[in-house]
Amino acid sequence: MKFSFSMDSKLWRFFDYVGDMALLNLLFIVTSIPVVTIGASVTALNSVLFKRKEKRTDDVRREYIRDFKANFKNSTIIWLIFLVFVSAWGLNVAIVAGADTAGRSQIMIGFGAILAVMVMTVLYSFAVLARFENGWLDTVVKAFIMGIMSFPYTVVIFLVLAAAVIASIQTYASIMAALAVWLLIGFALTGHLCSSMFYRAFRRFTRKEDLPEDTVDEAMYALRDQYRKEKMLKKQGH
Numbered sequence: 001m002k003f004s005f006s007m008d009s010k011l012w013r014f015f016d017y018v019g020d021m022a023l024l025n026l027l028f029i030v031t032s033i034p035v036v037t038i039g040a041s042v043t044a045l046n047s048v049l050f051k052r053k054e055k056r057t058d059d060v061r062r063e064y065i066r067d068f069k070a071n072f073k074n075s076t077i078i079w080l081i082f083l084v085f086v087s088a089w090g091l092n093v094a095i096v097a098g099a100d101t102a103g104r105s106q107i108m109i110g111f112g113a114i115l116a117v118m119v120m121t122v123l124y125s126f127a128v129l130a131r132f133e134n135g136w137l138d139t140v141v142k143a144f145i146m147g148i149m150s151f152p153y154t155v156v157i158f159l160v161l162a163a164a165v166i167a168s169i170q171t172y173a174s175i176m177a178a179l180a181v182w183l184l185i186g187f188a189l190t191g192h193l194c195s196s197m198f199y200r201a202f203r204r205f206t207r208k209e210d211l212p213e214d215t216v217d218e219a220m221y222a223l224r225d226q227y228r229k230e231k232m233l234k235k236q237g238h
Contacts, residue, residue, distance in 0.1 A: 039079025046130035150201035
């Protein structure tokens with residue numbers, strides 16, 4: 001059996017992928033330590049993963065730092081607002097949980113739905129910032145709309161995040177193993193899976209002419225254009 005160590009070989013691409021993910025994971029952890037910078041870290045992670053998917057970056061460290069700085073203000077504003085809303089949400093949940101109120105279970109279900117919408121909006125906000133240029137308020141509004149209109153992808157993203165958390169807290173052994181994985185590559189790998197869903201969700205909101213000329217994902221936009229033409233023909237047929 002012969003092994004190829006050519007730069008174009010699958011083995012080399014695999015090692016290159018693992019190395020990039022490990023480096024991205026380290027950068028994400030380091031830049032997230034202050035907590036208030038988590039929004040900028042998630043945005044930078046998404047941005048680098050988008051560019052890597054389109055083969056538009058050769059230096060993930062440089063791209064990450066640049067995107068972190070470029071989106072720091074808007075992503076931090078969104079993140080802090082999210083923390084305020086979550087704090088208010090938690091306070092209200094605690095009050096309702098401790099009160100003997102009729103219909104408390106229905107109210108708690110409502111709180112759960114509100115939390116899901118908030119998490120969806122903030123996750124899409126960081127992805128939108130990484131993909132498009134908008135102010136923070138426009139970003140939040142568009143993120144909410146995109147999350148609702150891309151509901152199947154939103155569900156997959158929630159399932160990925162839920163599975164990652166649940167798998168990490170099953171037993172003491174799983175917690176220790178998960179801690180090692182999260183420190184080595186877990187955040188970047190989870191981000192990779194979620195960014196793939198965001199990338200597909202954004203297809204309907206992105207014009208091909210607005211993309212960089214060196215994008216390699218021509219097939220994706222060709223399929224989208226074909227789908228739109230078929231949809232238009234069906235409408236005309238009716």
